[in-house]
Amino acid sequence: MKRKGLKITKVIMNGEEMERTINRMVHEIIERVGPKKNVAIVGIRTRGVHIAERILKKIQELEKVKVASGTIDIALYRDDFFKGLASPEVGPSNLNFNVDGANIVLVDDVLYTGRTVRAAIDAVMDYGRPASIMYAALVDRGHRELPIQPDFVGKAVQTGENEAVAVYLKEVDDDDKVVVGEK
């Protein structure tokens, strides 16, 4: 997350709104995957993991079933490895369920170019052949560079290329909020 040096211009979601947004996403996910078996909620590191945990908890409370979960780290699947950037920190991936035949919901905080979720799809495929992969993003800020469309969106916002969108989560930051700022 590029938080350092970010000049916040607008708060587009506060804590209360975030909770409501995630609640709505949970209901949409249940509606879509409800009849399906082998559902798994997989967070993309790092902030997608915390959003995925919140979604998982709520689905289990509402549906009173145990749902599989996992985390995925995309550092090894990036397409900008040779762009002269510093090696991204790698963290462990953890998919402790049978990926073959699973219906996987990938969860991330911000959908931007689509390159992150492209990498995440590749990473999941290295574990097996899921029946389906869906994609949930808390914020869709546009400017796609790949033909990627989310299945569940918390909030879609118009942003400029030189703006940055940052999601703050209680688990790792001070509070829950989504902000737009200048890079």
Added chain:
Amino acid sequence: MKHLLGIENLNRDQIMHILETAVSFEEINQRQIKKVPTLKGLSVINFFAEPSTRTRMSFEVAEKRLSADSYNIAVSGSAITKGETLSDTALNLQAMAPDCLIIRHAVSGTPHMLAQIMDCSIINAGDGFHEHPTQALLDAYTIQKKKGKLDGLKVALMGDIAHSRVARSNIHLLTKTGSHVTVAGPATMIPKDIKKLGVEVTYDPKEAVKDADIVMMLRIQEERESGLMYPDRREYAKFFCLDEKLLSYAKPDATVMHPGPANRGVEIDDNIMDGDRSVILEQVANGVAVRMAVLYLLLGGSNS
């Protein structure tokens, strides 16, 4: 960091960063599909001018699991047997634009020389009596997994310290991370100035092993030794072979390590080597993850 030539010129943070990165790669080795696309399109040459099973295989596995293209050169099949100098060989390899060269050579300092004349990253896979940095890193990774830390441990390092690059790299690493190293062996096998590296020296194996958390045995390297260092293998084994009795001086939960290949019954007894305190095969398994981490960090763009 562009090259990995030795542990001596690394600082503690760099060492810990490599070890932390290796954790993520260990998971890949447990997957059904043990491959990630990270180093796709990069060429890595494995140039082993000395025999090797473990290290060469381990590097090759690491390279392939990261999707790099790996090429192997053996001296017996190379133009070196026709009289080409090493630097000419290196410049010719350089002309084929590899991204990384893994070098093992009997002459200390060879990787450093190659790093000066080649453009690619150089990884030292063992140079003479000097260093074997990836072995020390995988040993440290194994220790950390077993003991949960790398500082404050008592480590006994026993055998032919004089001829051992494994010993030198491990001494550098373990003293940098704050462990206490005692070296032991016959007086002919202990270099005079080894204390300068911050270790304690004893010629009594019992004293070295006493209360040790880690007992690291080194191989008797007959191919390097002059034949005057000890009377014979039986005599050496009588004093320095790690058996139940000698190991009983260590802490009850002591971990036994050996970089391989081991001479069973000479420096280490069968029962100990195959026993439940031995992590010798775990060292080998961890070696792949650690070498993946090193390749990833060296070849991944411009890092600090």
